[in-house]
Amino acid sequence: MQSKQSPPASQSKAADSVKRTGLFGYVAVGAVTFVLGFIVSQTNPGLGIGWLQQGNKNGVDVTQLKRVQSLVNDKFDGDVDLQKQSEGAIAGLVAALGDPYTVYLDAKANEELSNDLSGTLSGIGVEVGIKNNRLTVIAPIDETPAQKAGIRSGDIIARINGVDTSGMTIDDAVSKIRGPKGTTVKLTIVRASDSPKELEITRDTISVPSVKLEQKDGIGTLRIRRFGDDTVSLVENAAQTFRDNNVRGVILDLRGNPGGYLQSAVDVASQFMSSGVVVEERSRKGLNEKKSVSGLGQLTDVPLVVLIDEGSASAAEILAGALRDNGRAQLVGVKSFGKGSVQEILGLGNGTSLKVTIAHWFTPKGVNIGKEGIKPDVEVKLSDADYEADRDPQLDKAIELLKAKI
Numbered sequence: 338m339q340s341k342q343s344p345p346a347s348q349s350k351a352a353d354s355v356k357r358t359g360l361f362g363y364v365a366v367g368a369v370t371f372v373l374g375f376i377v378s379q380t381n382p383g384l385g386i387g388w389l390q391q392g393n394k395n396g397v398d399v400t401q402l403k404r405v406q407s408l409v410n411d412k413f414d415g416d417v418d419l420q421k422q423s424e425g426a427i428a429g430l431v432a433a434l435g436d437p438y439t440v441y442l443d444a445k446a447n448e449e450l451s452n453d454l455s456g457t458l459s460g461i462g463v464e465v466g467i468k469n470n471r472l473t474v475i476a477p478i479d480e481t482p483a484q485k486a487g488i489r490s491g492d493i494i495a496r497i498n499g500v501d502t503s504g505m506t507i508d509d510a511v512s513k514i515r516g517p518k519g520t521t522v523k524l525t526i527v528r529a530s531d532s533p534k535e536l537e538i539t540r541d542t543i544s545v546p547s548v549k550l551e552q553k554d555g556i557g558t559l560r561i562r563r564f565g566d567d568t569v570s571l572v573e574n575a576a577q578t579f580r581d582n583n584v585r586g587v588i589l590d591l592r593g594n595p596g597g598y599l600q601s602a603v604d605v606a607s608q609f610m611s612s613g614v615v616v617e618e619r620s621r622k623g624l625n626e627k628k629s630v631s632g633l634g635q636l637t638d639v640p641l642v643v644l645i646d647e648g649s650a651s652a653a654e655i656l657a658g659a660l661r662d663n664g665r666a667q668l669v670g671v672k673s674f675g676k677g678s679v680q681e682i683l684g685l686g687n688g689t690s691l692k693v694t695i696a697h698w699f700t701p702k703g704v705n706i707g708k709e710g711i712k713p714d715v716e717v718k719l720s721d722a723d724y725e726a727d728r729d730p731q732l733d734k735a736i737e738l739l740k741a742k743i
Contacts, residue, residue, distance in 0.1 A: 439680070
C-alpha cells in the first residue's frame with residue numbers, strides 16, 4: 338500500500354534510509370517502512386557473553402544484568418522465555434547507543450527488510466492516502482487483487498474487517514489490510530453517492546517495480562520509488578526507451594524515495610553523468626572513500642530536472658546531491674529529509690542481524706547530508722489545497738524549466 342500524505346548485487350553497500358513514510362510512503366498494502374542502508378555482510382561478530390566482560394573497562398560489565406536475570410527467574414510469577422530475554426538484552430544494549438539507525442533486527446524484521454528491497458510484498462495491491470480526513474484509494478495497482486475486485490481511484494475505505502477507519506492512521510490501516518498470502522480482508526467501500534459495498538479480497542504476493550516512466554510532449558518522467566534490487570536494470574531500460582523515442586528532456590522524480598542500495602544510486606547517476614564523484618564516505622576512523630560514475634550512461638547529454646521533497650532520503654539524497662553538485666541538474670521541490678549515514682549489516686545467525694552505523698555521506702562539494710539535507714535550487718511547496726485538488730506545482734515547475742532548455 339502506498340500512502341500519499343502531506344510529508345510530516347554485488348551491491349555491497351547501501352545508503353541508509355529512515356523508518357518513515359514520505360509523500361509516497363507505503364506501497365502495495367505491505368508495510369514498506371523502509372529500514373534500508375547497509376553493507377551486506379554475513380560475518381558473525383560473535384555477540385555473546387564472551388565479549389561482555391565482568392569488571393573489565395574494555396567491555397560491558399554484566400554483573401547487574403546477571404543479577405537481574407537470576408532474580409527474574411527466581412521471583413517472576415510466569416513463564417520465562419530465555420530466547421526473548423536474550424534478544425531483549427541485545428536490543429537494549431544497541432538502543433543505548435542513542436542512534437536510531439543502529440538496531441538489532443530479529444528474524445521478522447530481517448525478512449521484511451529483504452522483501453522491502455526486492456519490492457515483493459503480501460497484500461492486495463492498492464495505493465491509499467488520507468484525503469478529506471478519510472482513508473482514500475489513490476489507485477489500485479494493475480493486475481492485483483484490489484484491481485480485480487473492482488476497487489477504483491477515489492474509493493473511500495470506510496471499514497477494514499468491520500473496524501471504522503475514521504481517524505485511523507496510515508500505519509494502522511496498513512497493519513489491518515496487509516497479511517499472509519491466501520488470507521482475506523473485508524473492506525467496506527464508499528463510492529460517490531453509491532451505497533456502501535463490502536468486498537472480501539484474498540491477499541496475494543504483490544511485486545512493485547521500483548521505477549515508473551511516462552512520456553509526454555518530448556519529456557520523459559522517471560519516478561524512482563526506492564533503490565532496490567531491480568532499480569538499475571529498470572532505469573537502464575527506461576533510458577533506452579527514452580533514447581529510442583527521442584526524448585528531449587527528463588524529469589527524475591525522487592519524491593518520497595526513502596533510499597536503498599548505494600550502488601543503485603551510483604549506477605543511476607552513471608546514466609546521467611559522463612564523469613564525476615557521486616558521494617564521499619567519511620568515518621571517524623579516517624577510512625574515507627569516494628564513489629564515481631562509470632561513464633557508460635545513455636542520458637548524459639539530455640536536459641535534466643530532479644524533484645525532491647521531505648520524503649527523499651539517503652540514497653535519493655546522494656543521487657540528487659551528486660547531480661546538483663556536478664552541474665548536471667536543477668533540483669525542484671523542498672528540502673530533503675536529511676539522512677546521510679551508512680550502516681553495516683552483520684549476521685548473527687538464526688535469521689537475526691545487527692545494523693550498525695559505520696560512516697556518513699557527503700556530497701561531492703562536501704555537504705553533510707545527514708546534518709544539512711539537500712536544498713532545492715527552486716523551492717516549490719505542495720500545499721494541502723494542491724493535494725486535495727490533485728495539483729502538482731512541483732512537477733509543473735519542472736516541466737516549465739525543461740521546456741525552457743529544449
